[in-house]
Amino acid sequence: MNKRRLALHGGPKVKTSPFGTGKRFGVEEEKELMEALEQNTLFYHHGKKVKQFLRDFNKLYGVKYSVATSSGTAAIHVALGAAGVSVGDEVITSPITDQGTIIGILYQNAIPVFADVDPHTYNMDPQSIESRITSRTKAILVVHLAGNPCDMDPIMEIARKHHLKVIEDCAQSYLSRYKGRLVGTIGDYGCFSTNDFKHISTGDGGIVTVNSGDEEEYRVVHAFADKNYQRFAGQVQRDLSYLAPNYRMTELQGAVGVAQLRKLPWICERRHQYGERLSKGIRGLPGVQAPRVYEGGWSSYWFYMFRLDLSALSCSREEFSRALAAEGIPNQPGYIPEVIYLQPLFQKRQAYLNSHFPFDLSDVAYPRGLCPTAEQILQTSIRVGISEFFSEQDIEEMIEAVGKVASWYAH
Numbered sequence: 158m159n160k161r162r163l164a165l166h167g168g169p170k171v172k173t174s175p176f177g178t179g180k181r182f183g184v185e186e187e188k189e190l191m192e193a194l195e196q197n198t199l200f201y202h203h204g205k206k207v208k209q210f211l212r213d214f215n216k217l218y219g220v221k222y223s224v225a226t227s228s229g230t231a232a233i234h235v236a237l238g239a240a241g242v243s244v245g246d247e248v249i250t251s252p253i254t255d256q257g258t259i260i261g262i263l264y265q266n267a268i269p270v271f272a273d274v275d276p277h278t279y280n281m282d283p284q285s286i287e288s289r290i291t292s293r294t295k296a297i298l299v300v301h302l303a304g305n306p307c308d309m310d311p312i313m314e315i316a317r318k319h320h321l322k323v324i325e326d327c328a329q330s331y332l333s334r335y336k337g338r339l340v341g342t343i344g345d346y347g348c349f350s351t352n353d354f355k356h357i358s359t360g361d362g363g364i365v366t367v368n369s370g371d372e373e374e375y376r377v378v379h380a381f382a383d384k385n386y387q388r389f390a391g392q393v394q395r396d397l398s399y400l401a402p403n404y405r406m407t408e409l410q411g412a413v414g415v416a417q418l419r420k421l422p423w424i425c426e427r428r429h430q431y432g433e434r435l436s437k438g439i440r441g442l443p444g445v446q447a448p449r450v451y452e453g454g455w456s457s458y459w460f461y462m463f464r465l466d467l468s469a470l471s472c473s474r475e476e477f478s479r480a481l482a483a484e485g486i487p488n489q490p491g492y493i494p495e496v497i498y499l500q501p502l503f504q505k506r507q508a509y510l511n512s513h514f515p516f517d518l519s520d521v522a523y524p525r526g527l528c529p530t531a532e533q534i535l536q537t538s539i540r541v542g543i544s545e546f547f548s549e550q551d552i553e554e555m556i557e558a559v560g561k562v563a564s565w566y567a568h
């Protein structure tokens with residue numbers, strides 16, 4: 158391959174025009190917000206917007222019941238709490254994720270256990286999940302990372318065999334499909350986030366689906382997001398038989414959510430096309446490994462992360478990242494700095510200030526090397542943004558820049 162002088166070394170840069178941008182919120186959101194205010198209440202149970210948001214979401218997803226929450230972290234906590242995950246239970250999850258995935262586990266005083274991931278999809282490896290199961294395991298909390306669906310058939314089979322609940326963290330994976338089924342509808346609960354960085358935004362917010370379609374279970378989930386108030390049959394019961402937080406969504410969030418949901422299919426379709434184009438464009442470049450999607454999977458690419466095979470390149474990951482940035486392509490080395498179990502919380506076994514509870518109930522350990530593939534992924538990957546507002550030219554220039562940098566450093 159011919160080598161062109163890198164912008165990092167004073168050569169001309171690949172991308173000189175700005176990336177496409179756009180407005181996420183417009184008159185549609187404004188209209189819904191005004192209607193919410195005119196209701197004279199912003200409380201979800203008295204207003205119509207959160208209810209409408211959930212009705213639309215249920216229709217889009219083909220589920221009977223879901224509950225709105227104040228965040229994605231809250232949605233996951235609600236699913237865990239309603240599933241009965243409690244003191245000393247173990248929950249198996251991914252070490253490459255947002256900390257919102259593990260917060261609810263620890264608030265239930267349960268113990269996060271980490272399974273290793275696949276080197277190319279970055280999603281939890283079913284074999285590793287099964288190897289982590291003990292008599293204390295209560296649930297598997299899968300994370301569909303960056304829009305990419307997990308390999309759900311073997312995971313569901315393992316869960317059934319061991320009588321475990323399956324909670325799907327879909328915060329980054331709107332409308333992603335696995336063998337034709339939407340992720341979030343395959344396990345017992347699907348958890349979504351509408352924080353400002355996700356495919357759709359209500360500022361903050363979240364949703365939990367109740368996939369059994371069982372009304373009794375729906376009531377438990379609903380009450381767990383609302384201080385255990387039971388707001389059914391026109392009457393309120395204040396049941397305090399166990400602890401449940403207040404994670405309610407307001408009418409303002411619900412109103413914006415109604416308008417945002419209408420844009421969601423277009424957003425996911427564009428991101429899917431751009432992600433697939435990037436993979437096609439960089440596959441086969443020296444030292445570059447495009448991410449993979451499982452057979453039968455459909456990704457809505459929340460971000461795009463590829464890996465470097467450093468043995469085929471004469472640079473470090475950080476040099477590659479800087480060279481790519483100099484070509485006009487903003488990027489980050491990896492996703493989170495380290496796998497989540499190397500964070501001080503796990504290393505010091507300190508979920509609560511001045512306490513080692515619940516870790517002192519357990520001999521689960523978090524040494525470096527626990528999930529070697531996950532650790533390697535975060536040390537060898539480059540993450541670039543994808544936006545539905547990018548143009549096709551933006552994507553072609555991203556491909557060209559990655560190719561230019563890879564060719565320069567190829568042995």
Ligand SMILES: *Cc1c(COP(=O)(O)O)cnc(C)c1O
Pocket residue numbers: 228229230231254255256257258300326328329350351352361362363
């Ligand atoms: C964003 C995110 C969360 C948490 O969502 P919040 O709404 O920020 O609380 C959880 N898991 C993953 C994988 C996320 O990306």
